Amino acid sequence: MTRVDEFDSFYRSTSDAALRVTYAVTGDRTVAREVTVDAYRRAWRDWSKIRDRHALSYVRNEAWKLAVLDRGTHPLRRRHEDDSDTELLDALADLPSDDRRLIVLMTLGSTDLDDAAREVGVTDEDGIEKVTSAITALEAATGQDIDTLERRMLALVEVAQQLSLPPSDHIRRKAVQGRRRNTVALVAAAVTALAFGGVVATEGDVLATGDVLPDRQRFGAETPDLVLDAREIDAGNLLTSAQVSQLDPEAEWTVTSTDEDTDNDRPYATCPTQRFATVDPLKVFVRSFEGSGRLTERVAQAIEVAPGVAAAEEAYARLVSWYADCSHPRTQLTETYRVARPFGDFLIMRMVSNRSPQRTFTVGFSQSGTVTSTVVHEVDGLEAPPIEVFAQTLNDSVERVCADSGGRCTDDIQVQPTDPPRTSEAPEFLGVVDLPPITTIDNVWAGVAPTGTGPNPAATPCDRSEIAGEGVTGAGSRIYVIPEATGLPPGFGAVETVGRFASEEAATAFVDDVRNRIAACPGENLAAGVEDTGAFDTGVMSRGFTWRIGFEVADAAPVSVRTAIVQRGSAVAQLTFTPSGEADVSPEQFLQLAQRAAQRLIYLP
Numbered sequence: 001m002t003r004v005d006e007f008d009s010f011y012r013s014t015s016d017a018a019l020r021v022t023y024a025v026t027g028d029r030t031v032a033r034e035v036t037v038d039a040y041r042r043a044w045r046d047w048s049k050i051r052d053r054h055a056l057s058y059v060r061n062e063a064w065k066l067a068v069l070d071r072g073t074h075p076l077r078r079r080h081e082d083d084s085d086t087e088l089l090d091a092l093a094d095l096p097s098d099d100r101r102l103i104v105l106m107t108l109g110s111t112d113l114d115d116a117a118r119e120v121g122v123t124d125e126d127g128i129e130k131v132t133s134a135i136t137a138l139e140a141a142t143g144q145d146i147d148t149l150e151r152r153m154l155a156l157v158e159v160a161q162q163l164s165l166p167p168s169d170h171i172r173r174k175a176v177q178g179r180r181r182n183t184v185a186l187v188a189a190a191v192t193a194l195a196f197g198g199v200v201a202t203e204g205d206v207l208a209t210g211d212v213l214p215d216r217q218r219f220g221a222e223t224p225d226l227v228l229d230a231r232e233i234d235a236g237n238l239l240t241s242a243q244v245s246q247l248d249p250e251a252e253w254t255v256t257s258t259d260e261d262t263d264n265d266r267p268y269a270t271c272p273t274q275r276f277a278t279v280d281p282l283k284v285f286v287r288s289f290e291g292s293g294r295l296t297e298r299v300a301q302a303i304e305v306a307p308g309v310a311a312a313e314e315a316y317a318r319l320v321s322w323y324a325d326c327s328h329p330r331t332q333l334t335e336t337y338r339v340a341r342p343f344g345d346f347l348i349m350r351m352v353s354n355r356s357p358q359r360t361f362t363v364g365f366s367q368s369g370t371v372t373s374t375v376v377h378e379v380d381g382l383e384a385p386p387i388e389v390f391a392q393t394l395n396d397s398v399e400r401v402c403a404d405s406g407g408r409c410t411d412d413i414q415v416q417p418t419d420p421p422r423t424s425e426a427p428e429f430l431g432v433v434d435l436p437p438i439t440t441i442d443n444v445w446a447g448v449a450p451t452g453t454g455p456n457p458a459a460t461p462c463d464r465s466e467i468a469g470e471g472v473t474g475a476g477s478r479i480y481v482i483p484e485a486t487g488l489p490p491g492f493g494a495v496e497t498v499g500r501f502a503s504e505e506a507a508t509a510f511v512d513d514v515r516n517r518i519a520a521c522p523g524e525n526l527a528a529g530v531e532d533t534g535a536f537d538t539g540v541m542s543r544g545f546t547w548r549i550g551f552e553v554a555d556a557a558p559v560s561v562r563t564a565i566v567q568r569g570s571a572v573a574q575l576t577f578t579p580s581g582e583a584d585v586s587p588e589q590f591l592q593l594a595q596r597a598a599q600r601l602i603y604l605p
Contacts, residue, residue, distance in 0.1 A: 005369070007047050008168040008309065011040055012344045014056050017109065020160035022063045024104040024153065025097075027089040033163050035066035041175035057119045060109070064101065084159045084569070086503075088152050091141040099134035102127060107153040151539050158541075158569070158602055167310065233371065235260065237400045238287045239301050239393070247377055247385040247393055251293030259286045268300045269376045270353065270361060271326035277318040278304040278311060278372065296380040301397060304372045316367040319374060323349050323363055323433075324421040329444050330354040330437040338418040339391045344368075346394055347421065348387060354437040360384040364394035368402045391415045419599045426450050427603035428498055429478045430575070434596045435494070436589045439582050443484040450476040458497040458574040460563050462521035462528060462549055463514045467572055471502030474571075474604050494577040496597060500604055504570045511543075511572060514565045518547055527552040532562070532587040534594075542568040542598035546591050562587075564594035568601040 015036070022039075023032035039062035043055060050058045092100050098120050105116040117127030138149050241253045262284050265275050276284055283305040291297035306312035326333070331353045339346035346366040353359045362377045362384050375394050377385060384390075395413050423431040426447065435445040457477050459465045468475050480494040501507040521528045532548035544566030551559050562577040562585070575597050577590065585593070 003047055003051070004172070006051060007044055007172065009344070009369075010043075010051075010055055011168040011171060013342050014059070015040065015165050016160070018056065018059050018063065019163060019165060020157050021060055021104055021109045022067065023160045023163075024089075024092065024108050024156050025064060025101055026067045027093055029159060029163055031067055032063075032160070033165070035063045037165065037171065038066050039063040040171045044172050044175040054119075057115075060105075061119065068097075085152055085156060087142060088138075088149070088156070091138050094141065095134050095137055096130075098122060099130045099137075102131050103134045103138070104153070106131065107150055108156065148539070155539075155541055161602070167313075169310070233283060233303070233305055233401055235285055235287070238285055238303060239289075239299075239375070239397050239400065241289060243393060243396050244289050244291075244299050246389055247299065248291055248293065248295065248297060251291030251295065251297060253289050253291045253299075256288045256290050257286075258288075260284060268302060269363070269374075270328055270331065271351075271363075272319070272322040274322075276302070276304050276315075277322070278306045278315040280307065281305055282307060282370075295383060298378045300374075300376045302374045303397075303401060306370045306372070309370055312367055312370045312372050315372045316365060319365050319372060320347060320421050321424055323351070324431065325424050326351065326433045327444050328353065329442045331433065332436055333420055333431075333433045335387075336418050336420045337387050337391070338416050339364075339366075339394065340414040340416060341395070342412055346391070346398075347418075348391060348394065348415075349420075350384065350387070351433070352382065355442065358382065362387075362390050364390060364397075366394055366398045368398050371401045373397045373401065388415050419602050420596070422603050426478060428474070428571075428600055428605070429496055430480070430494075430593070430597055430600060432480075434593065434600075435480060436585050436593065438482065438485075438585070441482060441485045441488075441583070443482050445480055446483050448479040448481070450478045452476055456497045456574065457495045458563070458576040460518075460549055460561055460576060461551065462525070462530070463517040463563075463565075465510070465514050465517070465565075465574060467497050467499035467510070467574060471506060472499045475499030488583060489580045491578050492580045492583060494575065496573055496575045498571065498573040498601065498604055500571045502570070507567050507570045507572050511545075511565050511567045514574070515545055518549070518563075521549070532590075534587055534591040536591065536595055536598075542566065542595075542601070544591075544594045544598050546587070546594050548587070562590045564590065564597065566594050566598040566601070568598050571601040571604045573597045573601055 018039070019032060019036045022036050023029055026032050026035075036059075039059045042062050043050060043059050046058075092104070095103070101120050102116050105111040105119060106113065109116070111119070113127055113131065114124055117124050120127070122130065135146055139145060142149065144152075235258055238258065241255055245251070245253045260283070262276075262281060267273065267275050268286050268288070275286075278284075281304050283303075285303040287301050289299040291299070304315055306315055331351055333349060333351050335350040337348040339348060344367065346364060348362065348364045351361045351363070353361065357380045360379050360382050364375045366373045375397055377390060391413060395411070420431075420434075423433070426449075429447065429450060432445045432447055452475075454468075454477075456466050456468070457479070475498065477495060477497040480496070481492070482488065501510060518530060522530055529550040530547050531550070532546070534546040535544065537543040544564055546562065546564040548560055548562050553559060560579065562579065564575045566573050566575070575594060577585065579585070
């Protein structure tokens with residue numbers, strides 16, 4: 001593997017982690033992004049020296065030094081982070097720099113005490129003492145125990161995830177440009193010195209530029225021949241029946257087909273609009289398996305070989321978007337997981353098709369070098385394989401190709417629940433794929449384009465809430481209907497309003513005010529009744545509350561709505577669903593929908 005390939009893999013697998021550590025120790029997202037990028041540029045310039053010597057520690061140390069010295073920006077003098085945990089950032093900023101770095105490395109950096117102490121430059125004994133004093137100081141400043149503080153530390157990842165880093169080729173290009181500028185200055189100084197000394201050396205071509213060097217010397221070390229490597233990939237790199245059998249060891253698994261036709265455009269799974277996501281792939285392979293046993297199961301694996309790493313990354317993003325924007329009738333996204341790896345994370349989505357027969361789809365996406373791999377498991381009913389087992393099968397699919405694709409292989413994986421991927425339109429709102437099926441209606445939900453600020457259409461007569469006013473940004477509303485369904489009254493549908501308050505405290509006060517108004521509603525309005533109350537609270541991440549509110553109407557049938565108010569940091573959403581007879585959702589379904597609305601708030605600008 002070439003040095004370019006090694007660095008690119010290192011950058012993809014570590015840059016997010018380095019950025020979140022730098023953000024926590026500096027408290028300024030702009031500075032954190034800039035110094036992290038500069039640190040990786042320095043890492044590329046020194047790659048031959050650091051590649052085997054704690055490269056990630058080198059990057060984090062360089063970012064820290066740049067933040068303190070090169071930028072002239074002291075980490076305590078940060079910008080206001082109105083959508084982050086400002087209390088925690090302030091408490092961290094009050095710690096001595098070594099103490100702060102140690103506590104951040106041991107939480108967000110997933111580093112043990114010995115390695116963290118070595119990175120900061122203190123002894124193990126000093127490290128223990130500094131960490132202990134840091135914990136004591138944080139507990140005193142916040143009034144919370146270490147377990148709660150650790151969860152709050154980990155929640156800072158949300159803010160760091162909103163920052164985008166440039167691709168690795170941009171890092172390398174800018175690093176080389178910076179080095180060339182330095183070289184030009186040095187050469188100019190040398191020529192000037194020689195001229196004044198009356199001596200100019202011309203033999204040996206010591207001042208030859210890169211333009212007159214052979215192409216092999218100029219480019220060979222910079223660009224791996226990934227196309228040549230990809231020629232080694234064939235059907236032998238696909239999963240075997242034995243590997244697939246771990247998804248259901250009781251079934252007998254057989255290969256039903258293996259297709260290598262790049263012209264075949266028929267999708268092999270439910271949500272994709274095309275068979276392949278790669279533009280002009282060099283090679284494609286699709287293998288199908290069937291499991292004969294107690295359950296009706298099917299597995300499909302696809303490998304797409306792209307012309308380069310950038311094309312493979314684009315294909316990966318396109319694959320995920322096909323499922324994030326899935327608009328098949330009665331198909332709902334239920335769970336999302338991140339498969340954390342040292343060399344780049346994978347994604348798993350679990351979806352349920354509520355048509356007859358009901359089917360559960362588990363879909364895994366991976367990208368290794370120039371190759372994207374998709375694994376789809378389908379089963380009748382809801383008895384899907386454990387996520388950990390599916391993640392191992394997904395990793396097995398990568399190990400079959402990583403050596404020949406310019407990627408990196410590893411068995412070190414961790415599976416964690418995560419937020420759903422962003423949708424293509426209005427990602428801060430619920431997506432069509434989030435909405436539950438309604439009775440036997442076999443038509444697709446549709447979301448109307450969001451509207452701007454104005455009266456809150458999600459407010460009920462009980463709360464009369466307005467997510468608007470001074471300090472509220474990004475406010476808007478979106479209406480959801482099933483336009484092609486028959487037999488539904490005009491009032492049937494859902495509406496969601498979102499907005500970001502000036503601070504988390506302001507958002508908390510607003511949510512509590514809505515709760516109090518709804519709780520007091522039956523006493524103030526004898527025609528109103530409140531039932532089906534529900535709540536969820538994930539600590540520092542999000543919280544929400546749901547109700548069913550009924551109203552007696554003179555000379556007319558009673559009407560009811562389901563409403564929810566949810567909060568994620570300083571962002572708030574109110575969701576109101578208007579049922580009609582049997583066209584309703586259960587209290588459990590509506591609570592799950594409210595939780596998804598809270599997850600989507602991460603994408604609110």
